[in-house]
Amino acid sequence: MTPRIFQIKQVQVLPIPLVEAWTFFCDPRNLGAITPDWLCFDIRSEVPPCMYPGLIIEYRIKALAGWPMAWVTEITHVAAPNYFVDEQRFGPYRFWHHQHHFRDVGEGVEMTDIVHYAMPYGVLGLAVHKLVVAKRLEQIFAFRRRKLVELFG
Template identity: 35%
Template sequence: MKHHFRTRTSIEAPIEDVFAFFSAAGNLERITPPSLRFQILTPLPIKMEEDVLIEYKLRINGIPARWRTRIPVWNPPYEFVDEQLSGPYKSWVHTHRFREEDGRTIMDDHVEYSLPFFPFGLVAYPFVRAQVEAIFAHRAHAIRERFSGE
């Protein structure tokens, strides 16, 4: 069963600056909640482009997990997609879209994901959904904070 999460963030910066921030893979650690202990394993810097592979490790509720993603779409400065190849979800596809509006950037995120162990994984859905919402709320705050000082 596929689940969807959507959010929109308004960022007080030009689209080129925002996309450049996301083009530096190391910034992902800056916008991820510290409780996840997120760490990129792929040596930095990573040249972001279509089909690049990135490996991470993190902790979900204290349990160690590894995550491997691929970038199947890379369309600067308007869009990119990361998809989980292996990790804690059965599937995870995150589409990031950017557009400029009145001197600021509007970033739309859409995540389509499935939980493992269907149908038993559905029991965990409300908890997982709350975690996803909290991660993206932290991320939006960290991004706004990053660009507010410029």
Template identity: 40%
Template sequence: MTDLAAEPRACFDLSLSVDLHTASMAASEERAVAGVTSGVMGPGETVTWRARHFGWTFTMTSEISEHDPPHRFVDRQVRGPFGRWWHEHAFEAVPGGTRMTDRVDYAAPLGPLGRAVDALVLARYLIRLLEERNAHLVRELGPLHR
């Protein structure tokens, strides 16, 4: 969960920004290479990301498969390295701003080997990436003070 000092609609829209995502993932050199490559994504739109993780270049195409402004949206992998990737972004109005909650359901690739890598490093790595993206949102929108 991340608390932001902005209304849900502002948080919702900024979370759909390809440009913000790219800026927040600069450490992994993530960039949009196809589909929507800048601006705010909408329902049914796709973006193909290319990034370096663990020293390898990965490409993943995701689609905004559910879109319920300003409450929630879901991006899901349509092509890419994961066996499955589903990421829900939920936004709840709270006094002074918005509480944003990420829910992720994924399956590592490569069967038993992928599950072992997931248990050893991948789960923590993905949590850190989400925390970095959310910290970037806080820098843009401000932290919620109670």
């Protein structure tokens, strides 16, 4: 059975130059600063100050019911300073593909996140998505939006 693919798309403009946005987002160590505390986000692997294609990043999060969970992503594409893609290799989703796009729009940088994801466990996973996961992802991206405004105006 082909899994149901969900999509999240978020666009945000920050009043900073493209190079400043890229410098912040290309550093995996900054991800914790824009992730809600309740996820208990913790990078477990050593990471460089700027990502590159093939970089494997190991995290630990507390996703459902506060249970600790490993999440491993690979940075699969990087075209500085315009976009990068991370893909889950191991973790809570059956499929996770996250595109991060950056574009100079004169008054700042337009950032677009496009996430395609699928739940594991068939019908059970779809039920958990409807009851919990969709709302949690909305909360995570809303937090990120607010935090970026705090950090960059």
